[in-house]
Amino acid sequence: MSTTAEPPAETEEERVSYFRSGTSLRSWLLTTDHKRIAILYLLSITFFFFVGGLAAALVRADLMTPAPDLMTNEGYNRAFSLHGIIMVWFFLIPSIPNTFGNFLIPLMIGARDVAFPRLNLLSWYIYMAGGLFALATLVLGGVDTGWTFYTPLSSMYANGSVVLVATAVFVTGFSSILTGLNFIVTIHKLRCPGMTWGRLPLFIWSHYATSIILVLATPVLAITLALIAAERLFGLGVFNPALGGDPLLFQHLFWFYSHPAVYIMVLPALGVISELVAASARKPVFGYEFVAGSSIAIAVIGFLVWGHHMFVSGQSVYASAIFSFLSLVVAVPSGIKVYNWTATLWKGHIALDPPFLFAMGFIGLFVVGGLTGLVLTMLAVDVHVHDTYFVVAHFHYIMVGGTVSAFFGALHFWWPKITGRLYPLAWGRVAALLIFIGFNLTFFPQFLLGYMGMPRRYHVYPPEFQVLNVLSSSGAGVLGAAYLLPFVYLLWSLRNGAPAGPNPWGATGLEWTVASPPPEHNFAEIPEVTRPPYDYEIERHDA
Amino acid sequence: MSWLWPVDASAYADHVDLLLGGFTVLIVALSAPVFILMAVFAVKYRRGRVADRRHPVDNSVGLETSWALIPFILLLGFYVWATWLFVDLHRTPADALEIDVVAKQWMWKFQHPGGQREINTLHVPVGTPVTLRMASQDVIHSLFIPALRIKQDVVPGRYTTLSFTADRPGTWHLACAEFCGVDHSVMGGSFVTMTPDDYAAWLRTADTDATLAEAGAALFRSHGCSGCHGPSATVHAPPLEGLYGRPVPLEGGEVVTADAQYIRDSILLPRSQIAAGYPPIMPTFANQLGEEDVLRLVAYIQSLADARPEDRP
Numbered sequence: 001m002s003t004t005a006e007p008p009a010e011t012e013e014e015r016v017s018y019f020r021s022g023t024s025l026r027s028w029l030l031t032t033d034h035k036r037i038a039i040l041y042l043l044s045i046t047f048f049f050f051v052g053g054l055a056a057a058l059v060r061a062d063l064m065t066p067a068p069d070l071m072t073n074e075g076y077n078r079a080f081s082l083h084g085i086i087m088v089w090f091f092l093i094p095s096i097p098n099t100f101g102n103f104l105i106p107l108m109i110g111a112r113d114v115a116f117p118r119l120n121l122l123s124w125y126i127y128m129a130g131g132l133f134a135l136a137t138l139v140l141g142g143v144d145t146g147w148t149f150y151t152p153l154s155s156m157y158a159n160g161s162v163v164l165v166a167t168a169v170f171v172t173g174f175s176s177i178l179t180g181l182n183f184i185v186t187i188h189k190l191r192c193p194g195m196t197w198g199r200l201p202l203f204i205w206s207h208y209a210t211s212i213i214l215v216l217a218t219p220v221l222a223i224t225l226a227l228i229a230a231e232r233l234f235g236l237g238v239f240n241p242a243l244g245g246d247p248l249l250f251q252h253l254f255w256f257y258s259h260p261a262v263y264i265m266v267l268p269a270l271g272v273i274s275e276l277v278a279a280s281a282r283k284p285v286f287g288y289e290f291v292a293g294s295s296i297a298i299a300v301i302g303f304l305v306w307g308h309h310m311f312v313s314g315q316s317v318y319a320s321a322i323f324s325f326l327s328l329v330v331a332v333p334s335g336i337k338v339y340n341w342t343a344t345l346w347k348g349h350i351a352l353d354p355p356f357l358f359a360m361g362f363i364g365l366f367v368v369g370g371l372t373g374l375v376l377t378m379l380a381v382d383v384h385v386h387d388t389y390f391v392v393a394h395f396h397y398i399m400v401g402g403t404v405s406a407f408f409g410a411l412h413f414w415w416p417k418i419t420g421r422l423y424p425l426a427w428g429r430v431a432a433l434l435i436f437i438g439f440n441l442t443f444f445p446q447f448l449l450g451y452m453g454m455p456r457r458y459h460v461y462p463p464e465f466q467v468l469n470v471l472s473s474s475g476a477g478v479l480g481a482a483y484l485l486p487f488v489y490l491l492w493s494l495r496n497g498a499p500a501g502p503n504p505w506g507a508t509g510l511e512w513t514v515a516s517p518p519p520e521h522n523f524a525e526i527p528e529v530t531r532p533p534y535d536y537e538i539e540r541h542d543a
Numbered sequence: 544m545s546w547l548w549p550v551d552a553s554a555y556a557d558h559v560d561l562l563l564g565g566f567t568v569l570i571v572a573l574s575a576p577v578f579i580l581m582a583v584f585a586v587k588y589r590r591g592r593v594a595d596r597r598h599p600v601d602n603s604v605g606l607e608t609s610w611a612l613i614p615f616i617l618l619l620g621f622y623v624w625a626t627w628l629f630v631d632l633h634r635t636p637a638d639a640l641e642i643d644v645v646a647k648q649w650m651w652k653f654q655h656p657g658g659q660r661e662i663n664t665l666h667v668p669v670g671t672p673v674t675l676r677m678a679s680q681d682v683i684h685s686l687f688i689p690a691l692r693i694k695q696d697v698v699p700g701r702y703t704t705l706s707f708t709a710d711r712p713g714t715w716h717l718a719c720a721e722f723c724g725v726d727h728s729v730m731g732g733s734f735v736t737m738t739p740d741d742y743a744a745w746l747r748t749a750d751t752d753a754t755l756a757e758a759g760a761a762l763f764r765s766h767g768c769s770g771c772h773g774p775s776a777t778v779h780a781p782p783l784e785g786l787y788g789r790p791v792p793l794e795g796g797e798v799v800t801a802d803a804q805y806i807r808d809s810i811l812l813p814r815s816q817i818a819a820g821y822p823p824i825m826p827t828f829a830n831q832l833g834e835e836d837v838l839r840l841v842a843y844i845q846s847l848a849d850a851r852p853e854d855r856p
Contacts (some may be wrong), residue, residue: 152683153724241701280699332615348588352589364581367578381563383559452716
């Protein structure tokens with residue numbers, strides 16, 4: 001890639017692409033093109049990623065020393081609550097589905113748009129309305145309930161703007177429901193001729209599974225948040241025992257949504273990785289049916305394990321024993337995916353490009369996150385590490401090491417498709433490596449801290465935990481810088497990157513058959529699929 | 544103190560460490576093939592490199608089944624071990640020393656059977672089974688003693704218990720593990736394990752005017768409980784002598800055990816469970832008695848477990 005030459009001129013493909021189909025602000029804000037809506041989401045979730053990241057930076061900076069430094073106890077509690085609420089509902093849940101899912105699902109199944117394009121735009125507006133409530137909460141001083149809103153702390157005792165932030169999450173939930181509904185109908189009704197269920201890219205299978213959870217679980221969250229507001233505003237006794245309610249009822253309702261929500265966050269990432277692994281190895285995904293089926297299995301079994309968040313809550317011993325067992329069961333389909341990805345690499349043609357490096361980073365971190373999840377299902381061990389940094393480390397390995405790595409992997413894989421430009425691969429490799437190192441430095445020490453007995457959500461901690469906390473905070477510095485790096489070279493590539501051509505990675509999949517960036521209506525003629533998925537030419541020569 | 548591995552003060556803690564150690568070996572064994580093979584394949588089958596890439600096209604159902612089932616079966620072994628240990632933890636020893644715990648924003652209050660009270664520090668004897676009966680005055684807290692590898696949430700509206708036997712004298716951390724508001728991270732203190740002799744000596748030095756049951760008896764009189772439940776009562780109220788631990792038939796036909804939770808609910812939420820054959824005339828004491836007082840009353844009624852109504856003074 002030349003650095004001295006003039007930036008490449010606008011290509012013919014770019015002139016007729018979705019990107020240039022309108023240039024006014026109005027053409028963006030009133031668009032019903034799934035690709036443009038994906039860009040709207042990409043910009044909005046990136047904004048919230050930085051808001052949530054800033055809150056995390058404050059938390060990690062304050063934890064450099066055992067004593068409170070930067071913030072008061074109240075301020076610290078508000079910082080980690082904001083971090084959790086923003087990251088879960090305004091970044092992680094919409095991250096991959098609403099950007100890459102929106103952009104790619106119609107392209108991958110040979111459709112010109114999603115089933116309900118205007119509903120799709122409404123979904124973005126609802127998300128933004130929820131986001132405004134969240135930002136209003138921030139301006140008004142925030143909340144100190146944690147992202148879990150445990151009662152009766154949230155419903156009776158907390159001082160912050162609980163009802164306002166509950167409204168934010170309540171509202172944005174409708175965006176999730178509408179997007180899930182849109183995807184389900186799109187995948188059922190708009191597949192092009194020949195695109196049978198057995199030929200769907202695994203990205204589609206995992207988004208289908210995700211959509212089922214979005215539609216079925218999100219209403220439970222909405223009900224739960226409405227009940228908190230009712231108890232807080234009108235003294236309706238649901239959760240507070242002083243009013244005749246039951247605080248554990250809240251936990252059952254909350255985790256009935258929030259455990260499946262973990263799979264909302266990670267299933268799309270698993271779909272991304274299947275695409276990245278197949279394209280990097282130029283081989284069909286090993287055990288396609290098992291990988292596809294495991295997404296559905298995760299979505300279904302994921303509804304039956306919520307009680308594993310409540311092993312020390314006072315829940316009955318028998319209930320805990322059953323939830324522990326079911327949590328082992330839900331690990332099986334995740335294991336199937338990882339072993340199949342490994343087998344996919346066997347005898348492949350592997351390119352060590354950024355998408356592959358991000359995928360490898362994902363698999364490594366997802367495996368650590370998943371296996372430490374199994375540690376947490378072991379009842380007697382959970383009693384010790386529950387609500388400690390062990391849990392914090394575990395779910396960050398899944399949510400950040402997993403989902404965020406997959407998000408960056410997807411960004412590096414489909415960036416040429418979305419923008420029509422190539423980015424410098426070497427910088428992409430550096431970013432993938434830095435993110436992996438920074439992540440492990442940040443979160444691995446937290447496993448040790450947790451087993452040592454440092455509870456989570458602690459502003460002040462005993463001095464013997466300082467060494468590990470300093471390591472973790474230093475890692476967070478590396479990780480923060482590593483996350484900023486791609487924004488530099490990706491934005492640079494928009495103007496200076498070489499034109500990508502329709503299929504820079506030589507990948508299969510209908511999205512690579514159209515121009516980069518794709519034209520406004522995707523396909524001039526609706527394609528007809530005659531071949532199985534991941535049908536790499538090179539593979540056939542070897543067979 | 545080591546900065547990589549927690550200290551431990553009980554045989555149970557050693558057992559949990561052993562379980563974790565064994566389980567770590569298993570998960571390393573399950574994940575090592577993935578890590579090693581990914582690295583080997585990435586080098587061996589790097590694009591452009593010459594290698595024998597011939598392989599059958601068909602996927603193997605046998606392979607899929609084995610990597611789904613073999614790890615699962617291995618995990619089940621640990622499931623049985625961990626669940627057994629967990630069930631054991633929840634078995635309350637019959638002869639345990641009972642200590643009451645009341646959590647409130649942001650302190651821990653402890654009441655020993657002899658009436659000794661302490662805040663944010665808990666003294667217990669080693670070698671003796673201890674059961675903590677825990678109540679919360681406000682939000683959910685969680686009593687966490689890392690050196691014993693145990694914690695239990697303390698939930699408003701219900702008693703939870705935590706049993707353990709410490710076997711090493713020393714001073715350890717005690718913390719709140721469930722986020723409970725502004726000063727959550729400073730809601731902690733010390734857990735002091737002492738030889739039985741030292742514990743007995745400590746009990747003597749700690750200031751107390753009455754045992755827990757005696758304090759409960761005083762409350763029983765001062766709050767007018769004895770007016771209805773006492774020997775000279777004119778209203779028809781159930782006698783409380785010999786009640787504790789016995790079955791109580793309820794109005795609806797249900798039978799419950801008169802445990803600490805039942806006593807507590809009968810004082811604070813008297814309408815929730817009406818004893819069969821008695822009019823529902825008991826008023827609530829929710830606005831007069833805090834959780835500590837209720838625990839004293841429970842201790843008093845518990846002390847009457849073996850008494851008979853005719854023994855009344």
